[in-house]
Amino acid sequence: MAPHPADRTLVSRTPSRRRFLAAGLTGGAVLGLGGLLTACGSSGGAASGSAQASSGSSPNQKSVKQGGDDYAAVIEKMKDFGTDAAPGVYPRTVKHAMGETVIPAKPVRVVVLDTGELDNVVALGIQPVGVVYTDGSKSMPAYLKDAVGSPAAVGTINSLNLEAIAALKPDLILGSQLRAQDQYAQLSKIAPTVFSLRPGYPWKQNFKLNAAPFGLEAQAQAQLDAYQAAATAIGAGLGDKRPTITPLRFMPGKTRLYAELSFIGTILTDVPLPQPKIEQVKELAVEISPEQIDKADADWIFYGVYGSPSSTNQDAVLGGALWKTLSATKSGQARPVSDETWFLGLGVLAANAVLADLKGFVAPGT
Secondary structure: OOOOOOOOOOOOOOHHHHHHHHHHHOOOEEEOHHHHOHHHOOOOOOOOOOOEEEOOOOHHHHHHHOOHHHHHHHHHHHOOOEOOOOOOOOOEEEEEOOEEEEEOOOOOOEEEOOHHHHHHHHHOOOOOOEEEEEOOEOOOOHHHOOOOOOOEEEEEOOEEEHHHHHHOOOOEEEEEHHHHHHHHHHHHHHOOEEEEOOOOOOHHHHHHHHHHHHOOHHHHHHHHHHHHHHHHHHHHHHOOOOOOEEEEEEEOOEEEEEOOOOHHHHHHHHOOOOOOHHHOOOOOEEEEOHHHHHHHOOOEEEEEEOOOHHHOOHHHHHOOHHHHOOHHHHOOOEEEOOHHHHOOOOOHHHHHHHHHHHHHHHOOOO
């Protein structure tokens, strides 16, 4: 199985930066924010005219791909996204990553192009007519099945089927510049299209942006407030005894410790629950080898697997001698968790599911 498109490659760095990270992280490879982007396909070039085309990033996205200082501006830039139209007022204009889009009437037929957009619309009580799947899972996430309806599949995150999207006659398409910038012009000819900058770390801002075409920003904010209240309550229940948490993920060809600038990293920050020092970096994740699994040790280790476990080194690591020496393993506090919520969900419903897991394991009775 291929890795989730948000998680494929290491960011390029200057030699001095590489030496600094190598010294500071004692052998763990830091996965930069740019690693979230390259899954969109090859860079550059005009969008393909075929009905089914792989999404791609354009050269002018280079600074965002590399993360660093430019990434710090992502949240700030998104403060201008959305609409000033009052609820129920149409047409409305929504400002987003690709400019401005006029929404002529309240959308009822929505196509979503990533897991975060799927989570967001379902959280708002909207059943999409079309969805894409990840390369690691071609089925609907279990945590959404009861509320999502029966949307049609319109390809994968890496390969949008534009013909299938058009056949659904949507009146709104939600996606991101990072994933499908090269398809934006074609998608916009099918239906009004609103893109966030990127999935992942800015999931809260993305939720409010996705709510704007429907006039449901207040509902989105209320859900975010409830989520934060739940996160704060977990932290308050723990008092000063805050255990360290490692989010560990097994993927084809790689093993990752997720860091501060990841979906799960933001949730741990919101509680707050500390991570081991190796994970306290402004990056998506730190990549380690199976021989470095001791670097994952924390009071609690929560591990997920992307795609088929047989395509990863999960069984070899969990059955290895080094895993058995970890303090979390010895104390029974190394636990499997759902990959589709902890690492793929990218929305408030998945975040609430993660909080429920954390409360049940780390803070029962709070």
